[in-house]
Amino acid sequence: MDKDQYDVIVIGGGASGLFVSSLLGKQGKKTLLIEHNKEFGKKILISGGGRCNFTNANSTPEDFFGKNRHFHKSALSGYKPSDFIDLLKKYKIEWYEKKDGQLFCKESAAQVRDMLVRECETNNVKLLTSCHVKSIEHDHYYHLESTKGDFKSENVVIASGGLSIAPIGATDFGHRIASQFGHKLINPEPALVPFVLEPSFSELSGVSLPAKVTTGKNEITEDLLFTHKGMSGPAILKISLYWNIGDKIKIDFTLGRVREDFLKGVGAKTILNALALSAPKRFVEYILEELNVDKDKKVNETSKKDLNKIYDFLSNFSFTPARTEGFRKAEVTRGGVDVSKISSKTMESNLQKGLFFIGEVLDVTGQLGGFNFQWAWASAYACAQGLE
Ligand SMILES: Cc1cc2nc3c(=O)[nH]c(=O)nc-3n(C[C@H](O)[C@H](O)[C@H](O)COP(=O)(O)OP(=O)(O)OC[C@H]3O[C@@H](n4cnc5c(N)ncnc54)[C@H](O)[C@@H]3O)c2cc1C
Structure with missing residues (x-):
C-alpha cells in the first residue's frame, strides 16, 4: 500500500470522527483522520458550557428525533452511556450528574477531547489538522482531493457534522457528498436554538x-x-x-x-x-x-x-x-442525510459500498442533555463494527 493510501479515511475530527478513528486504529486498520480546523474537537471544547455533557445516563430511543423513528435504536443499544463512562474511567476522568442523567466532566471538556486524541495516537491513527477535504470521487477506490494533497482509500467515513456554528468549522460537506452519491436530504434546520x-x-x-x-x-x-x-x-x-x-x-x-x-x-x-x-x-x-x-x-x-x-x-x-436565532446559535442541526438508504447496523450507505455516515450529519437529532454526544459515540461504534 503506498504512503497516501489507507484502509479508511475519516473526514471530520469532531466527536464521532475522533471516536471512530480510535476504534478503527485499534482494529489494525490503516486509518487517516482529516480535520480542517487547526485542532480537533472544537465543538467538544465549547460543549456543556466548557464541561461537556458527554452523555445522558437515562438515554432512551424516545430522546431522539428524526424522520425514521426506529433507525437510531440499533446503534444506541450496541453502545451504551456506561460504555463511554468505562472509557473515561480508563483515563481517570471525573464526572458528575447535573440532573436527569446529564453527565458532565468535573474539570473540563478538554479532557474528553484529549482522551479521544490520545486513543487515536496510541492506536496509530494518522492525524491531519488544517486540512480541508474539497471533493471525493470513486472508481475502484475513493480519491480525496484536499488542501494538503490527494489521498486514496477503500472506505470513507463522513463525520463532518451539521451546520451549526460555522465559525468553528461546520460545513455542508457531508450533505453535499451524500447528494453526490444519490442520498436524499431531510431539510437541515437549526434546532436546540433560541x-x-x-x-x-x-x-x-x-x-x-x-x-x-x-x-x-x-x-x-x-x-x-x-x-x-x-x-x-x-x-x-x-x-x-x-x-x-x-x-x-x-x-x-x-x-x-x-x-x-x-x-x-x-x-x-x-x-x-x-x-x-x-x-x-x-x-x-x-x-x-x-x-x-x-x-x-x-x-x-x-x-x-x-x-x-x-x-x-x-x-x-x-x-x-x-x-x-438560526445556525449561528443552534446547538445542533435537525434533518440531514436521509437514513432510508443507510444501514442502521453499520452506518454504511446502501447505495455506495464503503461509504459511511456517522454523527450529526445524519437525520438523527438528540434532545438537549447529552444525547447528541451519545449518538456520536454510538453511531461511530456501529460504523467501526461494520468495518471490522
Ligand atoms: C455550543 C454547543 C454546545 C453543545 N453542547 C453539547 C453537550 O453538552 N452535549 C451534547 O450531547 N451535545 C452538545 N452539542 C452538540 C454536539 O457538539 C454535536 O452534536 C456533536 O459534536 C456532533 O458530533 P459530530 O462528530 O457529528 O460533528 P462535530 O463534532 O461537529 O465534528 C465535525 C467536524 O468536521 C469538521 N469538518 C467539516 N467539514 C470538513 C471538511 N470538508 N474537511 C475537513 N473537516 C471538516 C469540522 O471542523 C468538525 O470538527 C453542543 C453543540 C454546540 C454548538
Whole structure:
C-alpha cells in the first residue's frame, strides 16, 4: 500500500470522527483522520458550557428525533452511556450528574477531547489538522482531493457534522457528498436554538423562571429565559426541536395549576408579593402593569375579574415565534442525510459500498442533555463494527 493510501479515511475530527478513528486504529486498520480546523474537537471544547455533557445516563430511543423513528435504536443499544463512562474511567476522568442523567466532566471538556486524541495516537491513527477535504470521487477506490494533497482509500467515513456554528468549522460537506452519491436530504434546520419574538419582550431580558411549554403534542417543563431577542433557556431549546415556522407556542407559567388553586392561601399578601412567591418580581411587575392590575392591592381585595385576567394570562401565554436565532446559535442541526438508504447496523450507505455516515450529519437529532454526544459515540461504534 503506498504512503497516501489507507484502509479508511475519516473526514471530520469532531466527536464521532475522533471516536471512530480510535476504534478503527485499534482494529489494525490503516486509518487517516482529516480535520480542517487547526485542532480537533472544537465543538467538544465549547460543549456543556466548557464541561461537556458527554452523555445522558437515562438515554432512551424516545430522546431522539428524526424522520425514521426506529433507525437510531440499533446503534444506541450496541453502545451504551456506561460504555463511554468505562472509557473515561480508563483515563481517570471525573464526572458528575447535573440532573436527569446529564453527565458532565468535573474539570473540563478538554479532557474528553484529549482522551479521544490520545486513543487515536496510541492506536496509530494518522492525524491531519488544517486540512480541508474539497471533493471525493470513486472508481475502484475513493480519491480525496484536499488542501494538503490527494489521498486514496477503500472506505470513507463522513463525520463532518451539521451546520451549526460555522465559525468553528461546520460545513455542508457531508450533505453535499451524500447528494453526490444519490442520498436524499431531510431539510437541515437549526434546532436546540433560541426563538426570536416580535415584539421581543426585551424589557424582561435576563428573567428566568420555570414554565410548561407546548407546541402541538410536545410538552416540556423546564426553566425559560427571556433574552434581548426573545426566549431561550432549556425549555425553549428543547421545544425548538419540534417547532416549525408558523407553529404556535403555548406557555403555562402556572405549571398546570387549576384556576381554583391559583393564589389560594395568600389572600392577605399584596398581589405582587403573592405572585412573586413563584416568579421573579421583575416578571410579575411587568405583567401586572401590562394587565393594568394594581400590584399593591391585597389578593382578597382584588376583583375576581382581575384575578381571572392574571390567571388567563399566566396559564395561556400564546405566541408564534418570528423565527429561531438560526445556525449561528443552534446547538445542533435537525434533518440531514436521509437514513432510508443507510444501514442502521453499520452506518454504511446502501447505495455506495464503503461509504459511511456517522454523527450529526445524519437525520438523527438528540434532545438537549447529552444525547447528541451519545449518538456520536454510538453511531461511530456501529460504523467501526461494520468495518471490522
Ligand atoms: C455550543 C454547543 C454546545 C453543545 N453542547 C453539547 C453537550 O453538552 N452535549 C451534547 O450531547 N451535545 C452538545 N452539542 C452538540 C454536539 O457538539 C454535536 O452534536 C456533536 O459534536 C456532533 O458530533 P459530530 O462528530 O457529528 O460533528 P462535530 O463534532 O461537529 O465534528 C465535525 C467536524 O468536521 C469538521 N469538518 C467539516 N467539514 C470538513 C471538511 N470538508 N474537511 C475537513 N473537516 C471538516 C469540522 O471542523 C468538525 O470538527 C453542543 C453543540 C454546540 C454548538
